Amino acid sequence: MYSNEHKEYLKKRKKRKFLIILTQLLILIIFIVGWELLAKYEIINTFISSSPSKIISxxxxxxxxxxxxxxxxxxxxxxxxxxxxxxxxxxxxxxxxxxxxxxxxxxxxxxxxxxxxxxxxxxxxxxxxxxxxxxxxxxxxxxxxxxxxxxxxxxxxxxxxxxxxxxxxxxxxxxxxxxxxxxxxxxxxxxxxxxxxxxxxxxxxxxxxxxxxxxxxxxxxxxxxxxxxxxxxxxxxxxxxxxxxxxxxxxxxxxxxxxxxxx
Amino acid sequence: MMNTSKNSNNILVIENLTKIYHSKDGETLAIKDLNLNIKEGEFVAIVGPSGCGKSTLLSILCNLENKSAGNIAFPKKDLKLGYMLQEDTLFPWLTILDNSLLGLKVQKKLTKENEDKVIKLLEDYGLKDFIKKYPKNLSGGMRQRVALIRTLATDPDILLLDEAFSALDYQTRLAVSDDVWKIIKKEGKTTIMITHDIAEALTMADRVIVLTSRPSKVKKIYDIEMDDKTTPINNRKCKDFNKYYDMIWKDIDIHV
Missing domain, CATH: 1.10.3720.10 (MetI-like)
Known part of the structure; x- marks a missing residue:
């Protein structure tokens, strides 16, 4: 069995890895959602910038x-x-x-x-x-x-x-x-x-x-x-x-x- | 002719060997008129100041480099040489068995019989459990043993060890050189060892040959005779050890 310190270390490692992936996903989601919202409320011109939903369709x-x-x-x-x-x-x-x-x-x-x-x-x-x-x-x-x-x-x-x-x-x-x-x-x-x-x-x-x-x-x-x-x-x-x-x-x-x- | 009849026990005779290195900036005389006889079954160590052309000598013997002048003769028959280098040079992508069989494979002599012989060697020298493993799973000492078996597998008449233990740390080095010495003695191979380590030379070898600095030739030859001579590690405790050490140290004459 591992010592408590080692368990703590493993837990920390796992948490850090999770945080990195979470942050990476967040950036992607914010980018896509932001793009979509900006397009939807016509803050940017979809004629030149397109939008995620239009790309999908x-x-x-x-x-x-x-x-x-x-x-x-x-x-x-x-x-x-x-x-x-x-x-x-x-x-x-x-x-x-x-x-x-x-x-x-x-x-x-x-x-x-x-x-x-x-x-x-x-x-x-x-x-x-x-x-x-x-x-x-x-x-x-x-x-x-x-x-x-x-x-x-x-x-x-x-x-x-x-x-x-x-x-x-x-x-x-x-x-x-x-x-x-x-x-x-x-x-x-x-x-x-x-x-x-x-x-x-x-x-x-x-x-x-x-x-x-x-x-x-x-x-x-x-x-x-x-x-x-x-x-x-x-x-x-x-x-x-x-x-x-x-x-x-x-x-x-x-x-x-x-x-x-x-x- | 006279030479061979006088020393009928010689299996290797080097006469007036000379080697010149050429480069754009000029030429370097590495070896000049070197003479040396090797007797069958003996263990010879060659020491000398660093850069004196010790390794060049072995490279020439192995046909890795061409000599500039002189004569290398094998009075008895055309001999096979086995070369063992400083680094263990095991191939990381081959298993221990395949590494050991490398020489046989190159020489197209890989028969079932030879393979069994190599497996037997590996088993005899404590590598039974590692036959299917890769070199990274082995300790430095074990790798050196595999390298020796790879050389022995081709059944050479003379073993050439080129600073074979230099890459190892000091403790391992003592143990491995003891180990390798025992294997060599057991297999009864004539051996020429190049080393910069005086203690290693005089505890392992029957004869120590001291070379001069470049251009190198033979300066002195010592027949190592110790009353209580046994294995390399024990020889370090012999009372004659220091006597030989001091003499050879003075011969090499290192000025810092």
Whole structure:
């Protein structure tokens, strides 16, 4: 059995956690209710600020038209493809750079330049090259995520404990064995954290791409809403996007938990 | 040829070994004309001032680095070397068993028979209950024992210990070095140990080799003969302990 002091400590801890969650919820509720009340008593102009109730009815009517899940699905689909490709290509290129230091030294300044360039600037060129379609959107997002992945994963590879590599070398391991048995598994945490960055990066890229070219997707909803000055639609799009990004982030965090089980 | 016939017991002969490090700012002579013979079954400790190139010597023996000049010969046969480093370097993502089997796996010699042998080693040296556990569940001393078993698993002819106990705290260090010494003696392995700890060297080894500061070569060799020599921890109480300690201390000649 625990001592009274320990019980007291546990109680305090629990109380503190409860207070934090309560405060967080209160802020959200005050924000939503305040927004709704300000809109209801016409203190703010709902034409430009919309209101929670109007957002909900917009989402419901989107659902009734059968469009809601189509738009959500398109955006998720594009994001997952660019996320998957970005991660895969990023890891493969990082591997090549780790394998051959000469190539890394040659490519390094180019990577830095491409990384610092805001990829949105390439939007018009991508559209001209690949057409105003989904391909352009995915390539746009891919460009944003792949460079970051290469740099993060490569750094992860390079931070591998030299002692562990030496140990394998003392067993006369081949370079492939060193890669497979030390470099890759010890970079797991880095790769996983780059997945987390990647999923957000991909979503940013996809929305950006949808702003520029698309005829469907959440980015399109927001863009279309702003063009016809339907702020209810714009706000609904943002809310949906928020939910989608939280869910995708949570899924990646869950995968992280499964993959890194020994820590 | 003459050398090998004269000392037929040698299993490792190092002649005129030289190592130069190159960098953009110039070159550093780390080892110059180092000569050393190792006899089968003996435990040799190499001490020297810090930065004298002790670890470089082991790295060259293990083929982790290339020598610049000189000759390393194995008069009897091509020997297998087992390397044990300062940090235990157990892989946190592998179980104790998988860690112990790592060397065999790399060398593609992972047979049922070899695996049973490793399991037997783990059981013999008090790790039976930890076979399926991960390294984080083990104490520093136990991890060091696993690292030794991982090295022994590949059945090396010579064990190379590179500051193998330096990462441990003092108490654990004494216990673990005693432990490791017993295992090595029981398995009958020829051992070369690099250490900066004079007491550790002269209580564990049959011979202590003192290197000069950079560029390093052999300064002096001591055959450690104590009347009441037993295990490393007990050897610290021997009456000859202080005599050897003082001599080696003077040889290393540290000026602060």
């Amino acid at each position: 917009t989402i419901i009517s989107l659902y009734k038209q059968g469009n809601l899940f189509k738009h959500i699905w398109i955006t998720i689909y594009e994001t997952l493809i660019s996320f998957g490709l970005g991660t895969l290509i990023g890891i493969v290129i990082a591997t090549i750079l780790w394998w051959n230091n000469f190539i890394y030294k040659v490519v390094d300044p180019y990577l830095t330049v491409i990384n610092s360039l805001p990829k949105v600037a390439l939007g018009p060129i991508i559209i001209i090259f690949f057409g105003a379609n989904m391909n352009s959107i995915i390539i746009m997002a891919l460009l944003i995520s792949v460079i970051v992945t290469i740099i993060t994963v490569y750094n992860g590879f390079n931070e591998t404990d030299q002692n562990k590599i030496n140990l394998l070398k003392s067993f006369k391991a081949s370079k492939w064995q060193i890669y497979k048995m030390v470099i890759l598994p010890s970079s797991y945490p880095t790769i996983i954290s780059s997945l987390k960055i990647n999923i957000s990066m991909s979503l940013i890229g996809i929305i950006m791409g949808e702003f520029l070219v698309s005829k469907e997707g959440i980015g399109y909803l927001i863009m279309y809403g702003s063009q016809v000055f339907n702020l209810n639609l714009v706000m609904s799009g943002i809310i949906i996007l928020m939910l989608v990004s939280i869910i995708m982030y949570k899924v990646v965090s869950y995968i992280e938990k499964i993959l890194i089980k020994h820590d």
